[in-house]
Amino acid sequence: MRVLIVEDDPTLADGLNHSLSKVGYAVDCARHGEEADAMLVGQTYDLVILDLGLPKLNGFEVLSRLRRRGSQVPVLILTARDAVQDRVKGLDLGADDYIVKPFELAELEARARALLRRGQFGASAQLSFGQLTLDTAGRRVTLAGQALELSARELAVLEIFMLRAGKVVNKEHILERLCNWDEDIGDNAIEVYVHRLRKKMEPSDIRIRTIRGLGYLLEQIQEPA
Ligand code: CA
Numbered sequence: 001m002r003v004l005i006v007e008d009d010p011t012l013a014d015g016l017n018h019s020l021s022k023v024g025y026a027v028d029c030a031r032h033g034e035e036a037d038a039m040l041v042g043q044t045y046d047l048v049i050l051d052l053g054l055p056k057l058n059g060f061e062v063l064s065r066l067r068r069r070g071s072q073v074p075v076l077i078l079t080a081r082d083a084v085q086d087r088v089k090g091l092d093l094g095a096d097d098y099i100v101k102p103f104e105l106a107e108l109e110a111r112a113r114a115l116l117r118r119g120q121f122g123a124s125a126q127l128s129f130g131q132l133t134l135d136t137a138g139r140r141v142t143l144a145g146q147a148l149e150l151s152a153r154e155l156a157v158l159e160i161f162m163l164r165a166g167k168v169v170n171k172e173h174i175l176e177r178l179c180n181w182d183e184d185i186g187d188n189a190i191e192v193y194v195h196r197l198r199k200k201m202e203p204s205d206i207r208i209r210t211i212r213g214l215g216y217l218l219e220q221i222q223e224p225a
Contacts, residue, residue, distance in 0.1 A: 003025045019109060
């Protein structure tokens with residue numbers, strides 16, 4: 001899941017970045033409105049966390065440009081306690097939810113999860129494939145009822161496969177979903193995550209097959225009848 005944080009307060013931006021990266025999201029940060037606008041034009045995100053009071057281009061303008069381009073990406077706005085008018089204006093411009101500053105990180109994470117769920121899986125927080133179940137809210141995976149110990153990155157890769165189960169996923173798609181704006185992850189890293197996932201999922205009815213030249217395919221091994 002790729003998240004863009006647009007916040008000019010570096011302390012808050014770093015705190016949000018740290019907290020969302022820890023749970024396995026790929027996080028980019030923009031420090032002012034123009035930067036955010038450029039990133040939203042050039043990249044695809046699953047969620048935008050948007051401060052309204054920003055230098056260069058304010059949050060309302062960033063939001064209204066985003067919606068005018070037809071983007072449906074969920075947007076969570078950050079507003080000041082006494083700024084009821086701002087909240088109303090933000091929601092009218094197409095924000096999906098708001099949170100009032102100062103807030104607890106746990107509450108922001110919960111709202112972010114809810115919006116990501118709405119965007120990605122309808123109302124369901126569970127992805128299932130064969131014996132594999134991924135709880136997208138709790139960031140937990142079970143295989144045949146047993147908890148699977150995965151790193152945040154391994155879990156993020158598995159989630160990408162599960163969202164496209166039965167379809168070939170190419171490395172570019174994985175890299176795009178996984179990489180931070182300023183962090184390089186190579187093809188080799190993807191191979192390492194896939195290798196570890198394969199080992200951890202053995203033995204089971206789930207297989208990550210390499211399709212030479214195309215990518216990977218998460219598939220269920222059918223028992224012979
Ligand atoms: Ca601000």
